[in-house]
Amino acid sequence: MYHTTGMPPAVGDEQALQLQDEIATLESRLEAMGIDGDCAYERAMSRLYTDMVEDRKRCLAALRKPQLS
Numbered sequence: 001m002y003h004t005t006g007m008p009p010a011v012g013d014e015q016a017l018q019l020q021d022e023i024a025t026l027e028s029r030l031e032a033m034g035i036d037g038d039c040a041y042e043r044a045m046s047r048l049y050t051d052m053v054e055d056r057k058r059c060l061a062a063l064r065k066p067q068l069s
Helices: 013-033 040-064
Strands: none
Touching: 013 040
16 A cells, blocks of 8 residues: 555655655654754764755755756
8 A cells, every 4th residue: 555545656756755754764763862962972863864854855845846848
């Protein structure tokens, strides 16, 4: 079964679904870790995950942007 419609994703939708899943996973990890870690390692990991979420959100926005032909 596919996400909400039960139908296979259209071309490009599969990428969007993958990005959405990655964003959700990274955000849940961030929430579990907490934004501010107790040590430099935790703060670095938090920043890395935050950067990864932002990058995937940019990719998702670019994927959703109408293509001009």
